Amino acid sequence: MSAAPIEFWFEFASNYSYLSVMRIEDCAARRGVQVRWKPFLLGPIFRSFGWQTSPFVLQKAKGDYVWQDMVRQCRKYDLAWTRPSGFPRSSLLPSRVALVGAEQDWIGAYCRRVMSINFGEDREIDTNKVVTEVLTALGLPARQIIDEAQSEANKLRLRQQTETAARRGIFGAPMFFVGDDMFWGNDRLDDALDHCVQAPA
């Protein structure tokens, strides 16, 4: 009897997604849980609520808190942290590439590297140059993967994935699904994984 898989919905611009991207493969492997990577864009979802940007920008008090919290959370998980000078960062190309690689064995390493560039090194992530750098460092054919990521079919897939997120009630990131059970935020990653083991596929 095997554990249920976990669906991991994340957005490269989201600082709490950063924590989960860095942690999920190790945490899941320890419990024998398979991770299904689901990159999506939060922007269209926030706009559907009438928000033009992240609530961490729109609500100043909450934003001020979040940057305090991230310092402590990154210390707790032993992760690099630099408050991004641009937030939320555009994440379109890296998200399209993540969709291409979602079922490839390089997806975890790719996502961790993109997140580290955004939240560890405070660099932009939505450029051909950076994505090429990341893919090449992983020994992958960057040009070919980026071409596929920028194809009309893949652009449409990312829009559809984001629409699916909205339809499933996703209102923030990271979000985890175990079957129909939804768990919000890096703080629920361990609970969600425990649920995978208790509610096997």
Place this chain on the structure above:
Amino acid sequence: MSAAPIEFWFEFASNYSYLSVMRIEDCAARRGVQVRWKPFLLGPIFRSFGWQTSPFVLQKAKGDYVWQDMVRQCRKYDLAWTRPSGFPRSSLLPSRVALVGAEQDWIGAYCRRVMSINFGEDREIDTNKVVTEVLTALGLPARQIIDEAQSEANKLRLRQQTETAARRGIFGAPMFFVGDDMFWGNDRLDDALDHCVQAPA
């Protein structure tokens, strides 16, 4: 060398405050940390953001999630749970009484009982009858305490406490302070208490 105290800012209408009210005395005692109870009203703070009610009501997707999450959280902490038929409930009188009792030895038991009525038994809490019932069950002079709670001086104190909350950047509940370090949400209670021990008074 003793641990720093924890300031516990909470609102009886807040479901995540319920979790912390039920847990904090035990969790703090295990670490030798003193709890400073800070009842306040979220309503005026939400209104200052332009919101007329809880974000769990204003954002339907988030609200739907929160009631799923509460079922699991209460199971995890072994707490009674009934989704309140009225949310957020008016909490004015119980909050005024909590302010009267904030430094008394009955504050923890009183707050747990009020919270249990709201979130365990799905009953209103902002009535003379219910508050009298709670105080009397604790062997306290209910009439006298309620009279003090309803005095102009104490009403003013609660307004001032809520203004202090806003000034300190509190945007939700529960909120914990250890010195100037702010921790938001029941999910941060253990981190905040650990911080009390690491950063002694």
